Amino acid sequence: MDLVSGDAATSSANSPAVTLDEVARVSGVSRAAASRALNGRDGVRDDVRLRVRHVAESLGYRPNRAAKNLASGRTSVIGLVMPSDELRVDPYGASLVQAVANAAERHDEGLMLLLAQNEPSRAVADTIRDGLIDGVVVSAIAIGARWVEELLDAQVPTVLIGAHPGRPDVHQVEVESHDSIMHVVHHLASQGCERIAHIHGPLHRDDARQRLDGFRAAHLQLGRDLDESLVVEGDYTRRTGQQVTARLLEQRPDAIVAANDETAIGVMQAVERAGLSIPDDVAVTGFDGTAAVEVIEPTLTTLMQPFDEICELAVSSLVSILAGNAVPLRQVVHPTLAIAASSSRTGGTSP
């Protein structure tokens, strides 16, 4: 609302910072009034508010965050918690970080990165207790780790990205998976695929179960018997996708629905190494829509997660919670099926 235009008298780097006191003095009001005016609290006449704001702007006033924190108990910084190596291993993690960072900036909140190691990270809990941040957005990738449960129990305002049905008491923003995967199976069926396989994720994760259930449900709906040898377990990594596919190919699938993009990329590598063609011998689909898929050949059919929407929802929810507002505990967002070469057969009908 009251953005400081860039050309305002930008104080030279080392001049002592302008304080609220100065703004108040120049405006001819008390410090209290200036504070109220600047923070949009009522209890100030409109003309006074305007005057104060102008003065603040022309002086290049920027409130000292530490002082603000100390006095108000709020920091305007939120934390993003995820497992340390998620960032390096899967572009999904990087997409999340970027989208959360952007959302935080939109809400004028700082973003503190809390990369938790495998150990039940005291660092995370401590950072929160130290009053460095007001709340956290936690990537559900971390779920299962003991320290996440500790965190959830710690009464820290939290929004999970990803579902955690075991904790209906914590706010979560999840991406719809069940019906989306059904949609994928129907699409593959429309392309003439008859032996559709699925490499699911670790079943202790809710998203993995959802996707597997959706896969099964689609077969029911299609009136097909599902050959159980076509359902195998992966772990969301490229390498495992590759290994599992090598064996899976013995079952002669003509399509493989991977639980995520990384797995799908591994699948594609294994299929090609086996001398089979994509999509005509084996169609392949993924889930996520990270940047990684942009550079794959053939282009990968995948369910695109709306990262920006998810993270915006997570951050705005957290901000709402911190403001004391009621926020629905469960919010669901829908991915978009992006059909590409990896599943578009020459004989197939369009979806």
Add this chain to the structure above:
Amino acid sequence: MDLVSGDAATSSANSPAVTLDEVARVSGVSRAAASRALNGRDGVRDDVRLRVRHVAESLGYRPNRAAKNLASGRTSVIGLVMPSDELRVDPYGASLVQAVANAAERHDEGLMLLLAQNEPSRAVADTIRDGLIDGVVVSAIAIGARWVEELLDAQVPTVLIGAHPGRPDVHQVEVESHDSIMHVVHHLASQGCERIAHIHGPLHRDDARQRLDGFRAAHLQLGRDLDESLVVEGDYTRRTGQQVTARLLEQRPDAIVAANDETAIGVMQAVERAGLSIPDDVAVTGFDGTAAVEVIEPTLTTLMQPFDEICELAVSSLVSILAGNAVPLRQVVHPTLAIAASSSRTGGTSP
């Protein structure tokens, strides 16, 4: 030094936080003494220091950061500045974030993520001015952007990761590139390669120039005339690596030295698409050693950046600077040549 063991009376989540006042009272000393004892300043008897620390530990005392900041002017939080989409596009960015986060944690510093958009980001400068952080580590990837220059001029304690010869006044930790690429060329020559090509990065970047110069120098050293049509420009992205290679192959290179891994991956895709084999028709090498290369086939010969060492150096330097110590302006770290299948010819001699 004085780590709080996890089993200390961890106060239940909502109990009012333990303050320095309480620690002092229980210890039977003044607040000032307690502060000194806990912060390792002198002016306290050893037995007093010990007593205070024990009390603090058993009470589960954690200093309030905001108060500490306000009183001391230091925040114990550093910022990591990089272009917003670097994270999504190149695993290099993700590796950096992870390594810096780990280093910061080791130094007991919080890490604030400052993803700068393309626009000359006020947000970054403001965050710093607001006293949220003490200094920044800036990825040189960002170099060239106007706002980086603004930042460097802003007198903010800064350590650059990557070289910026135009700014010898700012601290920088760089990875040696010139000799490393020479090493690569010699390795390729030992494998029997005779027409070695190079796809360099954008030449406004120092790392790109260094690598190109090293490439040239190696030819000189080998007494070979360099065919200039074998030197082409890329932009560090996979897509461009692919496109450029398609044309480059007309020059019949038998090896391609890519300026980074992403480019190398694009090169490999293009080479294979052209029906040529790696490494026997065309050997390929990269630079970075990000996680991306672990899953490529054939495995990529590359110069592994010591990410942990680089980031540790950057963070510890920044911490030193903040403490008022002298730190060398330029620190150089060496990558390791990891020879893999993409450049190991059957007829070649070992390096």
Add this chain to the structure above:
DNA sequence: CTGAAAGCGCTTACAG
């Protein structure tokens, strides 16, 4: 070595 006191820059009841 030790403590009383001032102060960091804000916010927030509390009286007017």
Add this chain to the structure above:
DNA sequence: CTGAAAGCGCTTACAG
């Protein structure tokens, strides 16, 4: 609507 005052939890000269 407005201001004087207390207080957030620490650190840091400054006297002892």
